[in-house]
Amino acid sequence: MSGWAIRGELILNCNCTVFCPCVVSLGKHPPTEGYCQTWGGIRIDEGHYQGEDLSGLNIGLLIEIPGLMARGNWKAAVFIDDRASDKAFDGLVKIFSGQARGTTGLFKVLVSEFLGAERAPVSYTNEGKTRRLVVGKAIKGEVVPVPGANPDEDIVISNTEYWMGRDITVATATQGRVRAFGRVWDFDGRSAEICQIDWSGPAAEQAA
Template identity: 70%
Template sequence: MEKWALRGELILNCSCTVFCPCVISLGKHPPTEGNCQGWAGIRIDTGYSGDTNLSGLNVALLLDIPGQMARGNWTAAAFIDDRASDEAFGKLVNIFSGKARGTTGLFSVLVGNFLGAEKAPVSFERDGEKRRLVVPKKIIGEVEPVEGNREGGVVVKNSGYWIAPDIIVAKANQGRVRAFGRVWDFDGRSAEICEINWRGP
């Protein structure tokens, strides 16, 4: 199995009304609304899988989790940057479906229903501290950090969370999904921002 690595930034917005308890409980505490529905955006600053360059591409995910994250039975789907070559598309699908093992390998265990992946114009932009993800007619999201007591945002540090050890606590200014039969509006709800350094197998 070939080596792969992704470095960049991830943003996530979910249905929790306060900051996602999964970050601290590592998926053992139930979401605030009983189940977890959300979207994520990944900006790949540098990345590769085997000999295929993945740098500069973006990915969006849809996640629908019926209860505690650690119990699995997730439904998921992916939108892959339409600038990706067919080869890069295939490599990214392998990574985000868990088939490539490594950091995202848990997807192959936790996702019971992978709805598939499709190419789309996935835009991930930063304006100051705000991050914005757009998949036209599918996902529109904007998140920004929650202000701390001193200058800068609130950060959860040194967690065992699989995505990253340090998570910036954020909120969604906008979080709307219209895809795969889901119609979600999570404006004002829980969000996360973090640097990723994923690799496998």
């Protein structure tokens, strides 16, 4: 089995005071605070990298963007589930640094400083509509969909060209605590997103 693929769910919480404008503007509109600070979590339901199974693993992310998303100069770090095998760890580092190309290849272009990749206990749990991410002592987050007129139906921005996925659920953070890589962030009550992901990349000989 060549190439790589990840299917699952992603959550993000950033410092924007309202729903992140990047989803619709695709980075042409600046973040509400002029810069972006984001933590994220990924639950891999099914996945592989060059034949190595990634299913059941979880990922934590840390991203800083100094201005417009499309202008680059990002800083990023990844926390990889400490249950991952050495081969899975190496594959996930390549995926989330952009080296594996495909869906996340934009990281190689936009990230000017890769802060690092660390093994950590990463827990991603769902309780009703609530999603929780705990990454050791680095990230403790909880996001919930913003309620709509029909409480049983989430507010979803559909058919977008957003790189993460076409359909983004509008959410907010009930907790957004980061203590990692010298960052001390608390984004409770700030913008959040929930997205079903289906990412993939080319075979190794093509990605080299």
